[in-house]
Amino acid sequence: xxxxxxxxxxxxxxxxxxxxxxxxxxxxxxxxxxxxxxxxxxxxxxxxxxxxxxxxxxxxxxxxxxxxxxxxxxxxxxxxxxxxxxxxxxxxxxxxxxxxxxxxxxxxxxxxxxxxxxxxxxxxxxxxxxxxxxxxxxxxxxxxxxxxxxxxxxxxxxxxxxxxxxxxxxxxxxxxxxxxxxxxxxxxxxxxxxxxxxxxxxxxxxxxxxxxxxxxxxxxxxxxxxxxxxxxxxxxxxxxxxxxxxxxxxxxxxxxxxxxxxxxxxxxxxxxxxxxxxxxxxxxxxxxxxxxxxxxxxxxxxxxxxxxxxxxxxxxxxxxxxxxxxxxxxxxxxxxxxxxxxxxxxxxxxxxxxxxxxxxxxxxxxxxxxxxxxxxxxxxxxxxxxxxxxxxxxxxxxxxxxxxxx
Numbered sequence: 001x002x003x004x005x006x007x008x009x010x011x012x013x014x015x016x017x018x019x020x021x022x023x024x025x026x027x028x029x030x031x032x033x034x035x036x037x038x039x040x041x042x043x044x045x046x047x048x049x050x051x052x053x054x055x056x057x058x059x060x061x062x063x064x065x066x067x068x069x070x071x072x073x074x075x076x077x078x079x080x081x082x083x084x085x086x087x088x089x090x091x092x093x094x095x096x097x098x099x100x101x102x103x104x105x106x107x108x109x110x111x112x113x114x115x116x117x118x119x120x121x122x123x124x125x126x127x128x129x130x131x132x133x134x135x136x137x138x139x140x141x142x143x144x145x146x147x148x149x150x151x152x153x154x155x156x157x158x159x160x161x162x163x164x165x166x167x168x169x170x171x172x173x174x175x176x177x178x179x180x181x182x183x184x185x186x187x188x189x190x191x192x193x194x195x196x197x198x199x200x201x202x203x204x205x206x207x208x209x210x211x212x213x214x215x216x217x218x219x220x221x222x223x224x225x226x227x228x229x230x231x232x233x234x235x236x237x238x239x240x241x242x243x244x245x246x247x248x249x250x251x252x253x254x255x256x257x258x259x260x261x262x263x264x265x266x267x268x269x270x271x272x273x274x275x276x277x278x279x280x281x282x283x284x285x286x287x288x289x290x291x292x293x294x295x296x297x298x299x300x301x302x303x304x305x306x307x308x309x310x311x312x313x314x315x316x317x318x319x320x321x322x323x324x325x326x327x328x329x330x331x332x333x334x335x336x337x338x339x340x341x342x343x344x345x346x347x348x349x350x351x352x353x354x355x356x357x358x359x360x361x362x363x364x365x366x367x368x369x370x371x372x373x374x375x376x377x378x379x380x381x382x383x384x385x386x387x388x389x390x391x392x393x394x395x396x397x398x399x400x401x402x403x404x405x406x
Contacts (some may be wrong), residue, residue, distance in 0.1 A: 007146040017079035025055035027174030052218035055172035055405025069164025073193030076144030077174035083380040137382040139374030144196035151396035180359030180406035198371035206368040210288035338398035
């Protein structure tokens, strides 16, 4: 199979993750997909192939040179976002996109338009893989998987390209923040690695959000509404008052670049009990800690007004990997040079989100993130230019060549 054939085959597998199952992997589709990939890797002739009970698949392309060369790895994730269905994905290819609207689904009037998605205008003349308007595409991160396996396949077909030992890994549950939790860094055995999980062509990322999740529980008191004066405490109204005290401009829809935010992601409520869930994000560690303290301050304030009404639980999820990458910046230099060598302009940007590479970096495996080429992830407007996928594959091969020459 070539790169595009692989990708179109991979997106047939429904691998949505689900944070509510408390399973590992969180959904059975991820293990089914991993087993399919395991078979493909065996057919390619890779060695040290292992698929554990938690859904972590690893394999090795052995070195073909006696020269001492660092062992490097490439990583992508098996799951797709829970935000939209990944069941019965039906992609189609728009050949030689000439601009204008793309009707994804006429029945639902779902249109991918440069008016709402101006990045489309960057890809005139290219071939775009789009959805049918009812599901996400799954380029995040099945494009990364296809690019890694296709790059390894290319090296197998071209033994004249000398390289060191290459390790690849595909892990579950990145989309729910658990992808690196059971990743065995020691078993992987690399000097450093790259996740192929970025967006547009040229993106190279070694900064990400510091991240936490906060669950705030409001306890009310219910009595008959006809006789409730000075008695009832409506937990939903208390929660609403709390939410209104957070800065309205520090939300995802009002922030960009290095600006952090509070993001309301869930409300479950009735008069007696309401639970509100926020995710907290900031690139700067000090501001991140202050954001958590602000929530705790508001909880104390509400408990003064409504005694014993409000509880908060905050859990850190991951941290900005920059502090772990800066001591080994040569791995960024290699990636930038590889991009230039294949005609891609590097675009170093902060990740406004997380990546398995962040957690892996804190586990001792420096792991910046390289573009996989997709856009508009997690929704029906997701698409990926085939030419961007091809360049990502070339970047992987070029990194491997450069490391072998060092």
